[in-house]
Amino acid sequence: MECPAMSDPKIRTMEDFASASGISRPTISKYFNDPSSVRQSTRVKIEQALEQFEYRPNVYAINQNRRQTKNIGIVVPYLADPFFAEIARTIEAQVIQAGYRPVLLGSHGDPEQEIENLDNLRLIKPAGVLLAPLGRASDPARLDAFCRDVPTVLFDANVDGIGAAFVGSDNNQSIGLIVEYLCRTGQPPAFFEMKTPANPNALKRRTAYLNAMKRLGHAPVLVQASGGGWDFEAIGFREGSRVLTDRKLPTNTVLCSNDRLAIGLLSAAYQMGIRVGIEEGCTLRVAGHDDHPFSRYTSPTLTTVSQNYVAIAERSAETLFKLINDESPPTAREITLFEGNLVMRASA
Amino acid sequence: MECPAMSDPKIRTMEDFASASGISRPTISKYFNDPSSVRQSTRVKIEQALEQFEYRPNVYAINQNRRQTKNIGIVVPYLADPFFAEIARTIEAQVIQAGYRPVLLGSHGDPEQEIENLDNLRLIKPAGVLLAPLGRASDPARLDAFCRDVPTVLFDANVDGIGAAFVGSDNNQSIGLIVEYLCRTGQPPAFFEMKTPANPNALKRRTAYLNAMKRLGHAPVLVQASGGGWDFEAIGFREGSRVLTDRKLPTNTVLCSNDRLAIGLLSAAYQMGIRVGIEEGCTLRVAGHDDHPFSRYTSPTLTTVSQNYVAIAERSAETLFKLINDESPPTAREITLFEGNLVMRASA
DNA sequence: GCCTTAATTTTACGCGCATAAAGAATTAAA
């Protein structure tokens, strides 16, 4: 039995706790709003009483009356994607550290779910929202309507003009990096992607690939998979099988728009008996983008470009907090891009 | 500009909406509590007004006064594991369909985080909680204390005597199934697992393996990986490399306690040039357990046993709702186990 | 048409806290 100090008199309300601790209720209220806003000596008193009586204020009563809650919404397009799960987790930590309460929501790749998530967030009157939008599938008008009402920072995927700021990866740099690497170490890569990608990053990566190839004096080769949705591995497998069967590829090197496509492609190659990698006897090189958590366990391990998602998480959270606490007029929409790093493994 | 019907008079409170719709406030309140509890004709009136004025009641005011909120907590040990992300998503859908609001929390493999999640859930006074505990790492006393206060159903991992019910997989059946399959189609398997697994399912699987081998008249071989944590792929890779290097395995078949270990092992085998599978020329067979989302893209694709997580999700949600709505005295702790299905792929 | 039953309105109170204003007490500075 835990029994810190015989919490005999039942402390249910802040009033109870106030009289039990010998401090006035409004001061207690101030303390819970911001512990540093009361004198050090009274703070100590309160915290001692807190250990005795283990009282916790009623969240609903608090939030009903405060102008602004301490809730921060975090919305990601797909929670079952380990990449987003990881970045969400990192952001969560930032939010908690800053004294806010994270509320994590996944959109399951569905634009309606995304809007529903935002609508649900509205109901809890969040201080701000960190939103990784679905991208092209998103309903920009409704996204914008939300961002006008609630301080919102976009991350991972940009939607032009929406939200107070955007923090993401510099696809131009990262794709340039790996294209250069591939060209330097072997045949110039073809680019494997979705024909009509939902994610705006995919479009930027395509452009970046084309630019990089031009710069290096090679003819670009686009391999575009039809189909939609978020089941990238399946698409990568299906279209990868097709392309490898056709044998029309003018190069032995494939750069995938993201790691999940690459995972599908590697699986297809393996099943066709095609040896992938940079070792002797390999007839195909495959590279990806994102440094997906599973990319280090593929066969062969996947050469890719890592996104600096820690930096992205930190900066986007930081930007949001500034936005929330700043009385200054909202400045111009700021775009921050972090560079990727080459992760050399066995596949290319 | 959206402007359904000129919502000129600003509807902020239920009182506003009541007068605007010509219905009394208590009736409006009843409607939002349960739309079917008001007469059909008034329900129509309210819903018409609702379209005109798009009023939403204040969540905080509601929950402050209701004896019970409509919140259902969902706690999983590790959100970055696609298996849990998927099952969480399925449960979410169930919860929403039943008219509740899911609150999803991940414990990041950390027992303290798990307790913190439960503490945070307490603050929002949930109607009930669906908890997939960390397992052996969990703090049983504090888990129990929570379950005594809040209707809680455990799923995925059982902790003896804690929670009102448990819904999971029948490890004995599923492991038996795949052991039989492996024995029937080749050499009897060794069992690859963690020496001190955090997950109680792992222990049941070990026992199930030993039982199955005994039943089939084979000598069991346990391969136990040291180390802890939730980075199963890394452990599978590291320990897998070691075991394959040692060449002390008296069989060419390895059954892994879960797919994530198998993913690591497959990666290790590939890097060592060991051909895995049931084809000609393969010297190793590998099987897993769980039908992890990535198991169909490994090289080779992973033979495994699928958990019926849709059934688990449905039953656990269903059980919780019954528990919440039932006035009957809490019956004996019910344990429901669903059978697994063999998923035959290329690795074994 | 009257009666029974169910649904609604009216009235009223309370939930647990934020917050504002004014005065009292404490602290720091002069």
Next chain:
DNA sequence: TTTAATTCTTTATGCGCGTAAAATTAAGGC
């Protein structure tokens, strides 16, 4: 020590809704 600034207490009001009880009205059956 005096004064000014800070912090605290007291007092009071209100947030938006749940909910209970009594009075009223509407619906359905004969």
